[in-house]
Amino acid sequence: MIKYIDIHSHLNLKEFNDDLPGVISRMNKQEVGTIVIGVDKKTSELAVKLSNENENIWACVGIHPTDSVDDFDEGFFEELIKNPKVVCIGECGLDYFRLKNEEEKEKQKELFERQIDFAAKHDLPLMLHVRPSKGTQDAHLDVFKILESKKKEYKDKLRGNSHFFASTKEIAEEYIKFGFTISFTGLITYIQDFNEIIESIPLEMIHIETDAPFVAPVPHRGKRNEPIYVIEVAKRIAEIKKISETELIPKLLENSSKFFNLKF
Ligand SMILES: [Zn+2]
Numbered sequence: 001m002i003k004y005i006d007i008h009s010h011l012n013l014k015e016f017n018d019d020l021p022g023v024i025s026r027m028n029k030q031e032v033g034t035i036v037i038g039v040d041k042k043t044s045e046l047a048v049k050l051s052n053e054n055e056n057i058w059a060c061v062g063i064h065p066t067d068s069v070d071d072f073d074e075g076f077f078e079e080l081i082k083n084p085k086v087v088c089i090g091e092c093g094l095d096y097f098r099l100k101n102e103e104e105k106e107k108q109k110e111l112f113e114r115q116i117d118f119a120a121k122h123d124l125p126l127m128l129h130v131r132p133s134k135g136t137q138d139a140h141l142d143v144f145k146i147l148e149s150k151k152k153e154y155k156d157k158l159r160g161n162s163h164f165f166a167s168t169k170e171i172a173e174e175y176i177k178f179g180f181t182i183s184f185t186g187l188i189t190y191i192q193d194f195n196e197i198i199e200s201i202p203l204e205m206i207h208i209e210t211d212a213p214f215v216a217p218v219p220h221r222g223k224r225n226e227p228i229y230v231i232e233v234a235k236r237i238a239e240i241k242k243i244s245e246t247e248l249i250p251k252l253l254e255n256s257s258k259f260f261n262l263k264f
Contacts, residue, residue: 001031002031002033002056002253002264003031003032003250004030004031004032004208004230004231004234004249004252004253005032005033005034005035005207005208005230005252005253005257006032006033006035006208006209006210006212006227006230007034007161007163007183007207007208007209007256007260008035008037008060008127008183008185008209008210008211009034009035009036009037009209009210009211009212009226009227010037010039010043010211010212010214011023011034011036011047011050011057011212012036012038012046012047012050013043013213016213016226023226023227024054024057026226026228027056027226028056030228030231032228033056033057033058033227033262034056034057034210034227034230035057035058035059035060035087035088035127035260036050036051036057036059036060037060037090037091037127038059038060038061038062038063038090038091039062039064039067040063040067040068040069040070041063041068041070041076044060044061044077044080045080047060047061048061048083048086051083051086052083052085058085058260058262059085059086059087060086060088060089060090060091061080061081061090062077062089062090062092062127063092063115064090064091064092064095065092065093065094065095065111065112066095066099066108071111072111072114072115074114074118077089077118081122081124084263086124087124087260087261087262088124088125088126088127088260089115089118089119089122089125089126090126090127090128090160091128091163092112092115092116092126092127092128092129093128093129093130093131094109094112094130094131094142094143095108095129095130095139096131096133096136096138096139096142097131097133097134098131099133105142109146112143112146113146113150116146116147116150116154117150119158119160120153120154120157123157125159125160125161125259125260126159126160127161128143128160128161128162128163128180129163129164132167137167137168137171140167144174144178147180151178156179158179159179159180160180161181161182161183161207161259162175162180162181162182162183163183163209163211164183164187164209165182165183165184165194165197166193166194169196169197169200172201176202181205181206181207181255182201182206183206183207183208184206184207184209184233185209185210185211185215185217185233186210186211186215186216186217186218186220186221186225186232186233187215187217188217188233188236188237188240189218189233189236190217190218190221195240198237198240198241199240199241203241203243203248203251203252204255205255206252207252207255207256207259208230208233208234208237208252209230209233210225210227210229210233211225212226212227212229213225213226216229217229217236218232219232234249234252
């Protein structure tokens with residue numbers, strides 16, 4: 001059994017090559033599970049492999065808007081999702097922070113739309129990666145335009161989570177309007193900008209994540225992040241929402257297990 005679920009980690013990246021068994025045994029000891037996220041074909045395959053080998057690991061498969069040279073090969077992903085531990089599609093979305101040129105925007109949109117169609121067809125949620133260019137909300141606004149048009153076609157089959165939420169209250173509310181959830185990382189343990197958003201949005205729409213190996217929370221900042229540190233993110237949400245950890249932790253687990261249909 002698990003008490004916590006880190007809904008977004010990359011245990012499939014090279015940063016974990018040397019000590020993955022240790023990382024997983026620490027997770028088991030602390031009753032932490034995770035969804036391992038693919039960013040391309042190779043890491044998606046690896047996520048599925050890890051989920052098959054470990055009871056408390058699930059997989060998300062797809063193509064990242066900028067971290068991959070792979071195209072969205074539907075046949076390849078159709079094979080992967082036959083595995084019952086694949087629980088979502090992504091991470092996919094729009095990343096204008098690292099945009100090389102304007103033409104790339106159109107390519108990113110096409111790649112994203114293909115994954116939306118695929119997720120809806122197979123009734124799986126999306127794991128969104130959305131990063132606007134500096135000082136703007138441009139990528140989020142384009143995502144909303146795309147979701148608006150797809151919503152007409154797919155209705156409730158269009159669902160997902162906006163990962164690594166680091167935007168404004170208005171943007172958060174817009175995701176919630178689409179029925180999308182929001183997940184927070186260790187960033188909230190040392191930046192106060194999101195307190196008001198966390199306070200105001202319903203707990204049912206929140207998940208916790210690490211995005212390990214990136215952005216370790218306080219008191220582990222600067223080190224490689226790993227899924228057990230999701231406990232620090234939960235603590236911080238309890239503080240901000242002024243509810244006890246004993247009340248919060250089972251609720252967060254329930255949110256994520258329902259949303260991603262995780263079977264224990
Ligand atoms: Zn990620």
